[in-house]
Amino acid sequence: MDMTSNKYDSVRHVDATPYASSLIEGHRDFGYSLKTALADIIDNSISADANCIRLVVDSVSNNPSVIIADNGHGMTEGELLEAMRLGSKSPTIERKPFELGRFGLGLKSASFSQCRSLTVMSKRDGISSCARWDLDLVAKTNSWTLEVFDHFENQLGYDLLEDKGTVVVWQKLDRLVGEVGSVAKITENMNAEFSLAERHLRLTFHRFLESNKPQIQLSLNARQLTPLDPTASSHPATQKDPEDTIHLSNGDVRIRSYTIPHYKKMSQTDWDELGGPEGHLKSQGLYIYRENRLIIAGSWLGLAKQTELTKLSRIAIDIPNTMDSQWKIDVKKSSAQLPPLVRERLMRVVERFVGTSKRTYRSRGQRLVESTMHPIWNRVQVEGKIHFKPNIDHPVFQAYSKCLPIEFKEGFERCIRLIAAGLPIDALHAELVGNAESIVALQTAESDLNQVVIDLTEVLLANGITRERVKDTLQNYPLLQSNWEVAERLVTNYLKEKVYE
Template identity: 45%
Template sequence: MENSITPQRVIVAPKASVLVESLRDIGYSLQTAIADIIDNSITAGAQNIELLTDTDSEIPAIGILDDGQGMSREKLLEAMRPGSISPSNKRPDYDLGRFGLGLKTASFSQCRRLTVLTSHNGITSCAVWDLDVVAEVDDWVVEFPEDYRDIPWAERLGDTGTLVIWQKLDRLIDAKNNDNRKNLVRQIDETATHLELVFHRFLSGETGLKKIRMALNGRDLESYDPFYSKHPATVFGPEDVFRMEGREIRIQPVTLPHHQKVSNAEWKKYAGQEGYIRNQGFYVYRGKRLIIHGTWFNLARQTELTKLARVRIDMPNDMDAEWKIDVKKSSAQPPAPVRERLRRIINVIGAGSTRTYTTRGRKLTSDNRLPVWSRTQDKNRISYGLNPEHPAFRKFAGSLTEEQKAEFSRLLVLAGAAIPIDALFADISSNPEHVSPIAMNTDEFADTVKATYFQLLSAGCERDAIVLMMSSAEPFHSNWKQAETIINALEEGLHPDE
């Protein structure tokens, strides 16, 4: 609008060579950048998405190939424009984009040369942003090459689909340093793991979503469900549906299985790379794509006791302003009314996740008819101690003089008071699966079974009561089959005719 330029209104256009360099630093990692490119493939209806890498050749490259709807030449030109669509435009609910920036900003964050080769209705078009050209010309120049021969993986593009290629990977590879290339291979593997989490609902093809295949250099990625939904010991809390200006937010608390309910491999897998403590919290999905996880949004602390709690939050793609979604789709803040709701849910969850632990604790002592250790709770104080009422202790005490009895009782109190609680807590927090009572060998175990059986028998207990007591107490409970065989053999020896 020429007449809008007056002495009071001057156009101050950005300097292309400078702004384009600044656009590189809005905080993407390789993982978030690739996920942003894949968002576009999913929005374009792709069913197969390939992440392709060439880290060895002279001109290393990373490619993202899809079989989505592709783009016409006009659409491609618009796609290359930084700010192609206004963030305030209404988008269909499956559209994972918002800002009209991701393709450019994600690519520039990792490379200086972005090529987009795309086919739509059998017509192939190609466009290139080369930041060295932008710097040289100092203008927003996009090239449209006609010869596609030098474009890596160009032959793999189908009749419809898009291939995004990054070259001049200055942020990822130092041309002179080979260690650097190895480092890139590791980063790409980590990216694959990230994609398995972020897009897990697409990869598994959950109800209502078209299943998408993703692969890294031909290796299929596997859906990684952070809730381990299919395990029978995963506990789903009630789903809470929150409505805000006609839009729905669905919130569902989940408690992961306790480590004794899963194998060691499963326990490690569902800890995730950062471990259970740091991976507890809200998992926010925008259009079924995970944008943020492992945070309580400052509403609670990540503690050992709540480490199995994860809360799934599903929000639509048209609440980005309210949730303060950023261009990278990797940060979000719940709007005030949702925050209030989350605060309430946290109280319930805190209890939920704690319960998985304390029920085990309670169970061990209350169902246990033969507690060697007793757990006592007095208001907020919980203490553990050796139980002098245990028949083995009682029987032994019975064989002592009054003086020795008093000494023995003092020893029991001393041993109980000296439990190394801090060390135990630290070990259980970091490696619960590695903490276990001292292992007994088969002979020691058999001796302990026999000794306990006879002690209880001579303490006047009935046979059935003995079996009940022993089967619910450690170390017999965890090895009950073995213990039962020993007891049966003992009883046969005692009553050979029965």
């Protein structure tokens, strides 16, 4: 006899269907921004094998709108109605290779995050269909009232529907527009948001946009978007480590490390674009791709600290969609967590790799204090403390000191010592951490360069360097190297004068 049962127990089944208005409003607050919402819609287009995706933004009318149109395989009416259903596809269902979707929520939640009216038109096998979610209608009826159109030729976006494909239309842009204001203010706000979104899309889908035969063409108001590769993999000065692969039961994790070029080896435009609005300090770290689609951009995920010396480090990690649950991919496909096995392996990769980026910066600093090149500044380490002080033995200083009367020599050396003591360490550190590439040396006057050339040449010749080697030796001197066009002429002229002495 089952002693746990009770003859007085009874169970009733009650319909607990959620209120349509409350639940659908809740789907607006999954944390999407404009850029992540657009990326989610584009995911659907790519999964539908579209190779042309057009974003058409109207920010100047009294009723602004956003349209995303593609030439993918399109949907039948039954498929469209299923796609408009919330939670239309379980995340546990096995995805096809290269499929970018996950929860079956992206189309609706991403759209609702920006608008109160979502219209989707689609055409497949010559047959068109159209459906709309209007959140105001759902709120009014408190029911799952989906509007289905039999005739929709006059609907906004219909002219963008191709022989096959899908058009998504956002209207009632309450979240994007914000508080009601003038048309000019709405236009300004929308343009600012889309400027940020454009960079995000170029970054997120850069692998689909790049190469001689890109997988997709993506345009914003008829302007083609170009890829933005965060690893600068095609730049000749980028350092690339061999690919490392972690074989797991449900797929392979591929890892490749990149050290992007020092800013002096890139154009200012390319350097600024690569760093983005937050700069290179924030863009270092891991770049995680799910089926070639970027989902994490620039974070060490606790494996390392963001420092000035590691800001050139980028590690690209590729995972398949079969690992979504292990990596805890969220609805927006904008966050993930490292599985334990991957974290352990990555820690070793990161520890070894970040040193490459540090050496790229340190090697430039070390050249400035190379003893054989008569540095202007010396690096001195005493009891673990590092000091920089002017090199009083520099040929220019020595040549000038020899010309001074004996009573002025001590005053001259005191001035040099005060310059060393007054080095603004705190200010330099603050600038280097936040804006290192904007710090440049003052332009050197030609007369000053000429004096450096004369004094260094005299020292080199006195130490047995031949006339033929003087120019090559001086070209390695940092001050002259950065002004070599002028310095080379000065060296040539001075050597000619020496011939006639």
